[in-house]
Amino acid sequence: MLSLKDVHASYGKAEALHGIDLAITPGEVVCLIGRNGVGKSSTMRSIVQDQISVRGGAVEFEGQSLVGMRPHDVIRLGVGYVPEDRRVFASLSVLENLKVPRPVRDVSRRTWSLDQVFELFPQLYDYRHRTAGVMSGGEQQMLSIARSLLTQPKLLLLDEPHEGLAPKVAEEVVDAIVALKAEGVSMMISEQALHTIRRCADRVYVVDRGVTVWNGTVDDFYANPEITRKYLMVQ
């Protein structure tokens, strides 16, 4: 459903991606891993065209090129995006945050309702009248994911979903991702914590210095510890 072929992208003159190749099929959960600053977030941004310009290569979603589109048009095609800094609308209530995405016109695409989202994240229902800004980081992350689900995505991009969260809270976020996977949601998750990959991913892409350097199944990934040593450990 999504494919990136030899994608080069840059912020102004600073090139961040020098050749990203990846593909996702429906129902699949793919993890993007790599050290800090190698281009995981930039890869996600080059998909939704968020403040980055794709200078070369192809980004296609369901056969349609996304390059040069406005971000909101990409979202409306069915790409949900949860950026790494979360950024809930702090002064809006939880309920208002969830109502920001406008209903999609195509009724057959409305897979997520407010009730279903509350079922998945019960604590959001309990806090629905609370101002989003006063919630904990984990709760804000849940809200951010829930809010993206209401854009009715066919594919969900999660950029470092548990960055900056306490281990216990981070585990809850992973639980939610596992639950989403059980619902059949296709996802691309950028990740640094290796133990979570085993819980939710089908396949793994390793990114290094703006290039996808390895890809394979989760089992292959764990069968090749030298990959971890070469691309993930701090030397």
Place this chain on the structure above:
Amino acid sequence: MNVLPKMTPLRWGIAGALIVLLELVNRLAGVGMSLVLTEMLILALFASSLNLLMSYGHMVSFGHAAYFGLGAYGFTLAVARFDVPVELAVFIGPIVAGLGGLVFGALCVRLTEIYFAMLTLACAQITFTVLFQWYDFTGGDTGITGFMNPRFGLTEQNFMTLVLVVLVLCLFAMAWIVKSPLGLSIRSVGQDRWRAEALGLAPRRVQLTVFVIASVFAGIAGTLFAVFQGSAFPDYAGLGFTLDALIMVVLGGLNSFWGGLVGAVILVQLEHWVLMVTSHWELMLGLAVLVLVLVLPQGVVSVAGRLSNMLGLGRKK
């Protein structure tokens, strides 16, 4: 801080009492006071329209008077140059302001923050210059006078009541917009346009919509002002009115629905009473702004919240 106008029964009571009080003062305090109150209410509507843009859209306009002026001139020119009956022309003013907002807004929302503000200023100066120099059509700096009975020929008191009714209706309309799904889009884009865009909203379209809405309300205020004065001058679209509106919003309280209203009451009443004592009105206004910004950075509106907190009436949840 909750920016929505939350109306408890107590607040409805206070609002109702204030309206009755205003009307009583209007009827009992003499013609001079009625004129002061009328100006205050028109400016309150004007400031509230800017507040809509600033407090909800988080867009600071340095040229909001353009739409006040376009409202006034749209109405005046329709009557004076095209012989449109005044009953019909009062709708033309706001429409012209809205169209102005659509054209200038489409240009301005391409930029953000200070660049947005500077572009709104440029658009307002263009409007002012056209009104100021197009003698054949707008009358230039001498304006347009004597084309109608000021206030539709109503007495000062009755006209004030009319303006009060229009203001209340407009405030209801604004509150309804703010609470609608469109209002939620406006608030979310105002807070974080990138995040709103990541949720499928088109920020520029939302910003243009709120810009046009604010322009229409400013146009209603401008039309009322032209009717009130029975004349139109280029100054209506000038920097002075823009600054007054900004001062009113900041004095009253940014990020509050009532900011523009409260600011207008303070500004106009301050001017009225200070001028009786001293002619250095601008000096006093400057000092008042200085003190308020230092003591009450969230504007005079925040006093109510602080008082109710002190009295233990604060929100329970």
